[in-house]
Amino acid sequence: MTEEIIIAGFGGQGVLSMGKILAYSGVMQNKEVSWMPSYGPEMRGGTANVTVIISDERISSPSLNTFDSAIILNQQSMDKFEKTVKPGGLLIYDPNGITRHPVRKDINIYSIEAADEASKLGLSKVFNMIVLGGFLKLKPLVASEFLHKGLLKSLPARHHALIPENEKAVEIGKNLLKPVQVL
Amino acid sequence: MGELRLMKGNEAVAEAAIRAGCDGYFGYPITPQSEVMEYLMAEKPFERTGMVVLQAESEVASINMLYGAAGTGKKVMTSSSSPGISLMQEGISYMAGSELPAVIVNVVRGGPGLGTIQPSQADYFQAVKGGGHGDYKLIVLAPASVQEMCDHVKLGFDLAFKYRNPVMILSDGAVGQMMEKVELFDQIARRTDAEVISQCPWAATGKPKDREHIIITSLDLDPAGQERVNLKLQAKYKKIQENEILFEEIQCEDAEYLYVAFGLSARICQKATDLARAKGIRVGLFRPITLFPFPAPQIASVGNRVKGILVVEMNAGQMIEDVKLSVGCNVKIEHYGRFGGIIPSPEEVVRALEQKIIGG
Structure with a gap:
């Protein structure tokens, strides 16, 4: 099993940390992982994206142009990454702020209104974990016990009190998915 | 099995230096390798193992601090990225000429000039063919993963001391910035002063009465003497070529x-x-x-x-x-x-x- 994932959105949405938590959970479950961020000009404001690969085997290229799954959180990322999903692959997006919805006919598409739900529940800090929950519902790459361990490892000790809130957000996300197009 | 962590390549270099028993790191920040010193400063190895971490005023200062500290037999490391490594070339040539061990990490970015901060491999010639003056060679290691970023620091110190030669780890911005699973090796104790004196008889460790001064230099104004230095270096490089190939x-x-x-x-x-x-x-x-x-x-x-x-x-x-x-x-x-x-x-x-x- 190898899953090649792109997570893309605005800086500050928790794109990189979502990827890191997913990758660290993979490490805890004894998977091979790689996490390759966009760094540089775009990191200093504007868009941010990260390629995460989780595999049972040694990972070859950490840098990819096509993906099994795309998690898309803003319009610029939709424009850039919709076309990079492999045929039959998965695209999850938060429609908040999206003006041009995905048009591909050969991929599975789900929406997740995570931004709205997060602000409704006063959980805007764990918006990214709501999205991650939605993704893990469709692609159960890591079991919840390993996600817990991944959170323990990814978050500094002073933030460990927030882990239950993060895990709650993951559960919320699992029930927030809406199928847009299922092949 | 060693401790498993998810780390950036740059962080793995820093943690590996601490664990390899490094005595001192001298560096100057530059993207895409600034996490090396950031990690060291946050990790406070001066409290963990007594290792010195010092931000120099420039890359030229870093490499000359490395030169001086290496001359005392200490395990020392610096890191930079392409433009910074160019600034270090004079010092690197002096260290190769003086046969001093050290690990130099180049997290390569696109050039020429200030270029870009994105990854590149355009410093191959500089690293392998001798970026500074004179007939010298660095031992050059090319990590392809975060695990190798960690392992090559330990290997680099071993080779540097085995051959009394600077070792360059030629990485790039992507390997430095990406995170992968790393199995960390166990802490190796820093050498005591007595161990340095016994293991590095060539080092300037203070002159006892019963032996001559140890002079570390790359200067010999007598051409016959300087040719002997070159012949000795070439013999060493031949031995490295015969014994240390990895692929x-x-x-x-x-x-x-x-x-x-x-x-x-x-x-x-x-x-x-x-x-x-x-x-x-x-x-x-x-x-x-x-x-x-x-x-x-x-x-x-x-x-x-x-x-x-x-x-x-x-x-x-x-x-x-x-x-x-x-x-x-x-x-x-x-x-x-x-x-x-x-x-x-x-x-x-x-x-x-x-x-x-x-x-x-």
Whole structure:
């Protein structure tokens, strides 16, 4: 099993940390992982994206142009990454702020209104974990016990009190998915 | 099994230095390797092991601090990225001439000049052929993963002291910035002063009454003396060439075609190898891990069995010269490169093989 994932959105949405938590959970479950961020000009404001690969085997290229799954959180990322999903692959997006919805006919598409739900529940800090929950519902790459361990490892000790809130957000996300197009 | 962590390549370099028993790190920040010093400052090895971490006023100062500290037999390291490494070349040449051990990490970015902060492999010539003046060699290691970023620090110190020679870890911005699973080796104790004196009789550790001064210099105004220094260095490089080659072969047994690539490019070629084989193209990958000593006989052995070789580098064609010198003229050898911080995709590397080698 190898899953090649792109997570893309605005800086500050928790794109990189979502990827890191997913990758660290993979490490805890004894998977091979790689996490390759966009760094540089775009990191200093504007868009941010990260390629995460989780595999049972040694990972070859950490840098990819096509993906099994795309998690898309803003319009610029939709424009850039919709076309990079492999045929039959998965695209999850938060429609908040999206003006041009995905048009591909050969991929599975789900929406997740995570931004709205997060602000409704006063959980805007764990918006990214709501999205991650939605993704893990469709692609159960890591079991919840390993996600817990991944959170323990990814978050500094002073933030460990927030882990239950993060895990709650993951559960919320699992029930927030809406199928847009299922092949 | 050692402790498992998810780390950036740059963080792995820093943690590995602490664990390898490094005595001192001197550096100056530059993207994309600033996490090395950031990690060290946050981790406070001065409290963990007593290791010194010092931000110098410039790269020129860093390399000369390294020069001085290495002369006392201490295990020392610096890191920088391409423009900073260029500034260090004078000091590196002096250290090679004075036969001093140290680890120098270059997390390469696109050039020339200030260039870009994105990954590149355009410093191959500088690292392997001697970026400073004079006939000298660095031992050059090319990590392709975060695990190797960690392991090459330990290996680098071992080789540096075994041969009294500076070692360069030639990485790139992507390997420095990406995170992967790392198995960390256990802490190696820093050497005591008594251990340094007994293990490094060449080091300036203070003059007892019963022996002459130890003078560490790269200067000998007598040409006969300086020629002897050069002959000694060349004999050492020959010994390194004979004993320290590291490489990896992937799917080479039945290969009709061959990729040769180091570092990040080798990871991309590994994916390209899988994609090409899915299309029925029998291609293998040869990855030099040491760039000096270059695995010339090993590449020749695989290279002379195949119909064509594509050398893939994030530069305009540097290592290809060494591949050609190794394999000779009987096999078609072409280059595919991207520059200035662009990382080639596995798909374009497959297309390049089809167009330049198979179809060409």
